[in-house]
Amino acid sequence: MKAVGYRESLPIENPDALQNVEMERPVAKGRDLLVRVKAIGMNPVDFKVRQRAEPEPGQIKVLGWDAVGEVVATGEGASLFKEGDTVFYAGDVTRQGSNAEYQVVDERLVGRKPASLSDADAAALPLTTITAWEMLFDHLQLERQLAGSITPSDDVVLVIGAAGGVGSILVQLIKQLTGAKVLATASRPESKAWVESLGADFVLNHREPLQPQIETLVSAGKIGSVTHVASLNATDQYFDDYVAVLRPFGKIAMIDDPASLDVMKIKPKSLSLHIEFMFARSMHQADDMQVQHDLLNEVSRLVDQGFIRTTAGKHLGAINAENLRAAHAELESGTAVGKIVLEGFA
Numbered sequence: 001m002k003a004v005g006y007r008e009s010l011p012i013e014n015p016d017a018l019q020n021v022e023m024e025r026p027v028a029k030g031r032d033l034l035v036r037v038k039a040i041g042m043n044p045v046d047f048k049v050r051q052r053a054e055p056e057p058g059q060i061k062v063l064g065w066d067a068v069g070e071v072v073a074t075g076e077g078a079s080l081f082k083e084g085d086t087v088f089y090a091g092d093v094t095r096q097g098s099n100a101e102y103q104v105v106d107e108r109l110v111g112r113k114p115a116s117l118s119d120a121d122a123a124a125l126p127l128t129t130i131t132a133w134e135m136l137f138d139h140l141q142l143e144r145q146l147a148g149s150i151t152p153s154d155d156v157v158l159v160i161g162a163a164g165g166v167g168s169i170l171v172q173l174i175k176q177l178t179g180a181k182v183l184a185t186a187s188r189p190e191s192k193a194w195v196e197s198l199g200a201d202f203v204l205n206h207r208e209p210l211q212p213q214i215e216t217l218v219s220a221g222k223i224g225s226v227t228h229v230a231s232l233n234a235t236d237q238y239f240d241d242y243v244a245v246l247r248p249f250g251k252i253a254m255i256d257d258p259a260s261l262d263v264m265k266i267k268p269k270s271l272s273l274h275i276e277f278m279f280a281r282s283m284h285q286a287d288d289m290q291v292q293h294d295l296l297n298e299v300s301r302l303v304d305q306g307f308i309r310t311t312a313g314k315h316l317g318a319i320n321a322e323n324l325r326a327a328h329a330e331l332e333s334g335t336a337v338g339k340i341v342l343e344g345f346a
Contacts, residue, residue, distance in 0.1 A: 001025045002345045003100035004321050005060040009051055012328045017050065020321045021060055025102045027073075032104045033081055034073035035089075039119035039343040040098050040319060041066030041312070043127050043165060047328045049093070064097035065090045066339075068113050068123040072102070080107045080293060088113045088296065090127035092282040099319060101345055108289040109282055111296025114303035121310035122303075124339035125169065128311065129299050130278040130292055131255060132170035132230075139253040139274035140228045142178045147307045153179035156223050158214070158245070160206065161232035163191035165339045166255060168198060168311035170230055175199035176307045181223055183214065191337050194313075206234075210241045226250065233334075236261060246271055313338020318346035 003023045010017040028034035046063050055061040071085045081087060089110040091098060113122045136142050142155060157174055161167050162184030174182050175198075184200035186192040187207045195203055202222070204213045217223045225247040231238065236258035243265050246252070252266070253274040263273060281289045302308045314330075316323045319342045327340045 001101040003060075003062050004064075004319065004324050005062040005099065006050060007055055007058075007060055009054050012047070012050075012325055012332060015325075018063075018321045018324050018328070023060065023062070023100065026096070026104045028075040028078070028104050030075045031077045031107050032075040033071050033078060033087070033107050033110060035067065035069035035087060035103050035105060036072050037067050037069040037098050037101060037103055037319075037345075039068045039123040039341060040064050041123040041125070041127070041165075042324075042327045042331060042340040042342070044331055045093065045127070047332050050328065062096045062098075062100050064099035065093065066123050066125070066127045067091065067098035067103065067105075068119045069098075069103070074107075078107045081110065086113045086119075087111065088122050088126050088300075090130055090278065090292075093279040094283055099324060106282065106289065107293070109292050111293055112300050114300045116304045117310055120315055120341040120343040121312045123341050123343075124165075124310050124312035125299065125303075126296060127278060128165040128169045128339065129173075130295060131166050131276055132173050133295050133299070134278060135166075135170065135230055135253045135255070135274075135276045136173055136178070139276055140230070140251050142174070142180060142228065144177050145179060147176050147302055147305070150176075151179050154224050155180035155227045156183060156225065157181070157228045157230060158183045158185075158204075158210075158226050158242075159200075159230045159232065160185050160234065160238055162186055162195045162198075162200060162203075163337050164232060165311060165336070166232050167195070167230075168313075168338050169308070170232075171195060171198040171200050172308050172311075176302065180228070183217070183223070183226070185210070194337050198309075206238075210238060211244050214245045229253070232256065239265070243269065243271065311338045312341045314340050316340055316342050318342065318344050320346055 185206035
């Protein structure tokens with residue numbers, strides 16, 4: 001089968017950083033599905049793993065976690081899907097990825113693709129959706145309401161990096177499933193327009209001090225004090241702002257990897273700090289792995305009912321080494337708006 005992989009960790013400018021390769025088709029066993037990959041979505045984890053995870057000598061590592069595809073075989077223990085089903089998923093960081101024509105994935109991590117979306121548009125959703133959902137409802141513990149019947153609450157959620165992949169779905173989930181107000185950060189005109197289109201109530205410029213911008217909104221009576229922070233990047237840079245603007249007993253959830261944080265700063269307000277890592281369940285074979293299957297099916301329904309839209313921002317064409325190197329380079333630059341997707345093998 002065709003695949004894109006790497007034999008050593010190299011800068012993305014090096015043509016060998018990602019290479020077109022031929023590999024043996026994997027076999028579905030146990031609760032695995034064998035999926036013929038149709039489209040993929042890109043995430044920062046792709047380039048982070050490429051930079052940090054050196055393959056074993058003589059081995060090829062295949063990246064990629066977001067995928068849409070067709071089930072072509074099932075393991076002997078699989079029961080949630082059958083051959084011919086079209087699915088979407090974010091997979092398992094400890095296994096070979098979706099940058100290949102065929103991939104095996106545990107069915108408990110897989111959902112039914114939204115029927116109303118193209119393969120590429122659906123591939124933008126799984127990883128970031130699971131991340132955002134777990135942040136909001138497992139860590140930040142926002143009250144989940146019924147889409148289409150929302151009662152406003154006094155919750156105010158500050159979303160740092162709202163125009164990126166996780167932010168783009170997080171803003172929608174907050175607006176469609178909770179009564180909270182959303183303060184989203186963005187700086188460029190295109191990213192500001194993007195997060196406003198997703199439902200952000202107010203947009204803050206993260207290139208300027210955040211605390212005065214928030215205090216202006218509070219003093220004008222437009223919002224109450226911040227109750228929750230979704231820190232999607234630069235947590236170390238904004239940590240003091242979080243402590244300053246959060247009300248007592250507020251919550252912070254982060255997904256990035258700061259070198260260090262002085263967590264004792266949160267003690268005077270009795271704040272809580274949470275770290276979201278959507279691969280934790282699959283990596284440790286958690287007893288409740290199937291909640292990700294249920295979650296993806298629920299979001300698929302919300303998409304088909306018109307409450308959630310794709311977060312795809314750019315389609316880079318076929319799945320090949322050249323296009324994947326371009327995708328990695330754009331993600332590494334930190335300028336992507338929404339998700340980068342690719343489709344089909346060439």
